[in-house]
Amino acid sequence: MSKQIAVKVDDLTVAYNYKPVLWDIDLEIPEGVLMAIVGPNGAGKSTLIKSILGILKPIAGSVSIYDKPYEKQRQLVAYVPQKGSVDWDFPTTALDVVMMGTYGSLGWIKRPGQKQKKAALEALEKVGMLPFKGRQISQLSGGQQQRIFLARALVQNASIYFMDEPFQGVDATTEIAIINILKELRKAGKTVIVVHHDLQTVPEYFDWVTFLNVKKIATGPVKDIFNDDNLTKTYGINYKVSIQE
Amino acid sequence: MSSAQIEIQLIASLVAIACAIPGTFLVLRKMAMISDAISHSILPGIVVGFFITQDLNSPLLILLAALTGIITVVLVEYIQKTGLVKEDTAIGLVFPILFSIGVIMIAKNANDVHLDVDAVLLGELAFAPFDRLIVSGIDVGPKSLWIIGSILIITIGLLFAFFKELKISTFDAGLAASLGFSPAVIHYGLMSVSSITTVGAFDAVGAILVVALMISPAATAYLLTNNLKRMLIYAICFGVFSAISGYWLAHWLDASISGSITTMLGLLFLAVYLFAPNKGVIAVMYREKQQRTEVSLLTFLLHLKNHTEERERHVNHLNEHINWQKVRSKTVLDLALKNNMIKFDKNIVSLTEKGEDFTSQAIDYIITNEDAQIEDMKDDFFLFRG
Ligand SMILES: Nc1ncnc2c1ncn2[C@@H]1O[C@H](COP(=O)(O)OP(=O)(O)OP(=O)(O)O)[C@@H](O)[C@H]1O
Ligand SMILES: [Mg+2]
Numbered sequence: 233m234s235k236q237i238a239v240k241v242d243d244l245t246v247a248y249n250y251k252p253v254l255w256d257i258d259l260e261i262p263e264g265v266l267m268a269i270v271g272p273n274g275a276g277k278s279t280l281i282k283s284i285l286g287i288l289k290p291i292a293g294s295v296s297i298y299d300k301p302y303e304k305q306r307q308l309v310a311y312v313p314q315k316g317s318v319d320w321d322f323p324t325t326a327l328d329v330v331m332m333g334t335y336g337s338l339g340w341i342k343r344p345g346q347k348q349k350k351a352a353l354e355a356l357e358k359v360g361m362l363p364f365k366g367r368q369i370s371q372l373s374g375g376q377q378q379r380i381f382l383a384r385a386l387v388q389n390a391s392i393y394f395m396d397e398p399f400q401g402v403d404a405t406t407e408i409a410i411i412n413i414l415k416e417l418r419k420a421g422k423t424v425i426v427v428h429h430d431l432q433t434v435p436e437y438f439d440w441v442t443f444l445n446v447k448k449i450a451t452g453p454v455k456d457i458f459n460d461d462n463l464t465k466t467y468g469i470n471y472k473v474s475i476q477e
Numbered sequence: 478m479s480s481a482q483i484e485i486q487l488i489a490s491l492v493a494i495a496c497a498i499p500g501t502f503l504v505l506r507k508m509a510m511i512s513d514a515i516s517h518s519i520l521p522g523i524v525v526g527f528f529i530t531q532d533l534n535s536p537l538l539i540l541l542a543a544l545t546g547i548i549t550v551v552l553v554e555y556i557q558k559t560g561l562v563k564e565d566t567a568i569g570l571v572f573p574i575l576f577s578i579g580v581i582m583i584a585k586n587a588n589d590v591h592l593d594v595d596a597v598l599l600g601e602l603a604f605a606p607f608d609r610l611i612v613s614g615i616d617v618g619p620k621s622l623w624i625i626g627s628i629l630i631i632t633i634g635l636l637f638a639f640f641k642e643l644k645i646s647t648f649d650a651g652l653a654a655s656l657g658f659s660p661a662v663i664h665y666g667l668m669s670v671s672s673i674t675t676v677g678a679f680d681a682v683g684a685i686l687v688v689a690l691m692i693s694p695a696a697t698a699y700l701l702t703n704n705l706k707r708m709l710i711y712a713i714c715f716g717v718f719s720a721i722s723g724y725w726l727a728h729w730l731d732a733s734i735s736g737s738i739t740t741m742l743g744l745l746f747l748a749v750y751l752f753a754p755n756k757g758v759i760a761v762m763y764r765e766k767q768q769r770t771e772v773s774l775l776t777f778l779l780h781l782k783n784h785t786e787e788r789e790r791h792v793n794h795l796n797e798h799i800n801w802q803k804v805r806s807k808t809v810l811d812l813a814l815k816n817n818m819i820k821f822d823k824n825i826v827s828l829t830e831k832g833e834d835f836t837s838q839a840i841d842y843i844i845t846n847e848d849a850q851i852e853d854m855k856d857d858f859f860l861f862r863g
Contacts, residue, residue, distance in 0.1 A: 249560045285655040303657070311655045318649045322505060323703045332645050336656035341638050368703035384652075 235262040236298070238392050238423040239284065244293035246276070246283045253279050255447050257293070261425060266418045267440035268428040268454075272467055275445040277427045278314055281394045285311055297392065306336060310388035312381045312395040314427075320370045326380050327365040330355055333387035355383040360409065375402040382410060392423045399430065411437050434458055481606040486724050488605050488622050489738060492678045493690050493716030495629040498636055499671040500691030501712050504699060505647050510565060511668075512691045514553065514572035515546040516675050516684035520579025520597055522546070523676070528586075534608065534620040539676045546672025547665070549575060600683025602724075602734040621681040628677040632670055636709075639663070644705060686735040690716055693742040700753045715745055773809045778818060778836045781828050792824045 241259040245252055254276045261267060269277050282288045284295050286302045297305035310333070333355070334348040356362045359379040364372060372380065378398055385393055393414075399407050414424050414437075428434060434441060434454060441458050443449035443466040450462045503512055522545030526538030549571055556567040580594055610620045617623070636643070642663055646653040650660040675687045682690070698711035723738030730737065751758050781790060788794065813819045818832030828836065 249558065282651065285651075287651050287654040306655070306657050309655065311652060313649065313651045317651055319505075319507075322648045323699065323705050323708050324644075324648065325703070329648070332649070332652065335641055335645055335658070338641075340642065340658070343641060 235264065237261065238263040238298060239425070240296045240299075241280075241284065242294050242296075244280075244283060244290050244295065246279055246288055246290045248279075252291070253446060254283070254290075257444075257448050259442065259448060259451055261423060261440070261442075261451075263423050264418060264421055265440035266414060266424045266426070266438050267442060268426055268434050268438040269442045269444055270428055270431060270434065270466065271444040271449075275466075277444055278396050280444060281311070281396055281425070281427065285309065285394065308391040310385040310390035310393045312385045312393070312398055314396040315374070315378055315381065315400055317396075320372075320377060322369065324369060325365065326361060326367050326369060326372065326376075327352055327356065329369060329380050330383045330387055333384040336388060351387050351389075352383070355387040356380075358386060358413065359383045374400075375406040378402050378410070379406065382413065386413070390422070393417060393425065395424070395426045397427050397429065399428065431463065482724075482728075484606045484619050484622060485602055485734070486721050488619065488625060488681050489602060489720035489724055489734070490717045491622070491625045491629050492682050492687075493694070493720040494713050495625055495632055495674045496678065496687060496690035497694045497712040497716040498632050498709065499667060499674060501695040501698070501705075501709050502643055502647055502667055503671065503691060504695040505705075506667075509692045509696075510568050511550065511553070512671060512675070513688050514549050514568045515668075515672050516679065516687050518549040518572040518575035518579075519543070519545045519672065519676050519679070519684075520576050520594075521582060522579075523597065523679075524579050524582040524586075533680050534624055539624070539673060542676040543669065543672035545575065546675060547668055550665075550668045550672075596683075597679060598684050599733065600679060600681055600686060600735050602681055605681045624677050625681065628674055632674065635666070635670060639666070643667070682738070683735050686739055689739045689742050690720075693739075693746055694719070697742075697746045697749045700749050700756045715742075719745055770808055770812060774812050775836070775839055777809050777813065778828065778832055779840070781819065781826060782833065782836050787825050790826045792821075792826060 237260050239259070239261040241257055244254060244257040244259075246254040253274075257280065269280065271277050279288065283290050284302065286295075295302055297308060302309070327349075330352040331344050331348055334344050334351060338344060338348070353362065353365065356365055359382050361376060361379050361383060364376060369377065369380065378400065382395075382398060385395065395414075398410055398414075402410065414426065417424050418439075426438070428438070435458060438454055440452070441454045442451040443457075443462050445466045445468075449466045450457045500512070503509055519542040522542030523533075523538060526535070526541040527533060529541075530538050532538065552571045553564065553567045556562060556570060557564050562570070579597075583594060605621045606619045608620045609616050610618060610623050642653070642658050645656070646658055646660040646663040653660050653663070671691070674691075675684070678687050678690075694712040694715035695708070697715050698708045701711055702708050719738050719741040723741040724734055726732075726741060727734040727737035749757065752760075754760055784790060810819075813832070816831070816835075817829055818835055819826050820829050
């Protein structure tokens, strides 16, 4: 394959309190894929994303984004954290949360202005949340909160998107709306990496997959490696998933 | 008012503002207890600083004591990181020890140190005007006014410069880190400001009032608004209001100023807790009652919509059929009539056009949860306000 490598992870080991939760991960994610990271609870999926984004400091190994360290490439990367990682009672509105996506391009001290507000409104429109722009975030449903997070990532206008369980607690309509936006991103040549729990939908939604459980089990095109063998290795029990063509 | 009285109120107000700003972020970060820890553990810093400078208002003493505050935070985090104890336990382990070290240091040197534990905990605002700052022979005001004024100016400057960074790292530390706004830098920045404010204020108002002035106005403001900027402004107003009214309460009762200000803070919180328009206890109770009535109304309208036969819509029949007590039925009927949703025709009830529309719209909303179409109904009906 002649495709460029968007994200490269080398010998990454990450520990909490000296107890490694990711062991020696090697990973290459080619540009332009829509990739699922799958693995059981506690497998280290969120930890992997946080380490790639410099939120956690690994005890060994390195990460590069288009051949440069993450710190030099922040502008190319957008992040949707797991929904439960923030306090939804925080005194702020949907629009304000989406505006936070623009803070990275502003840098320290500079304040967001009209341009940033316009971008945020456009992103809200795209995820169908414009009518809720002034709503306090605790008064949004779980699916609406997830859409707000997605809008915040869209406003970053990045090349690579990392999303930690964007489908968590959303209904079928929202799930389809979100996956359509992700597919649109891929069509525009972006790389999208999604932590995903619903194994049934992996072949339908994604073209690339990484199996993770403390160690990397496998990574590659869904059609080549999404099989019972890898699922069993990852989840430890005998997994059977029917793969539609 | 004498000039001393004005000076005391001015000092108390500036302290209140300087505390409310970091306090708002401490409350939002669920770190209220950290301010308690800092306020006590600065004692050894103050004592050591006092040995060196012999002046409670020296900037060196303030920095030394603030450093003890930061050490407290670092120690708490270190103990917590071992994973052996939770954060509150770590706080409970660290600050009493540091505080006790301070107490012992004072006791061992009681003869040559003019410093006592009571003064540190409770302060004495009433004496603040007596310690004057004299610059080349000219009296420019109480020293504590200058100290807290300088701290306040720095705090406001930092708030304006780093408002966006404070907001994002408080709301979503992960995103802040991924965007390059180091949450650690902001965290320690906030801790430093809190420590310096605590030290700068304790001499005037005492360690306990500092904690109250940091946490209470912010907690009160939190009940009143969903906007961070407004929360800051409200917290500042509540702090200043309590400072001034507390001063007069003390004057009137001939009691401790610090104690009276803290009492006012508590009363203010209680009042807002009860009467806040949205989150207040009474508003919540009223809303729940209203929602119950509206659900009944909807049930009633739906019944009318679903039954065309007159027998089902006779006034007498409705009581037994929907199975409500008389009072309830009357409230619901009145509400429906008042809103022109039903009409009577020889004791037969039927829906008006408006009633029909309302019912279908409401059912639509309940099924789809599509908010956009019922925005205009929110003003009249609690049911739709989520
Ligand atoms: N802050 C933390 N301190 C200590 N241990 C942690 C911390 N965060 C995660 N862990 C541990 O690290 C391991 C990996 O956690 P991680 O959140 O990466 O899992 P995950 O694959 O994202 O799981 P899930 O599907 O539940 O989101 C788990 O065993 C978890 O208990
Ligand atoms: Mg996770």
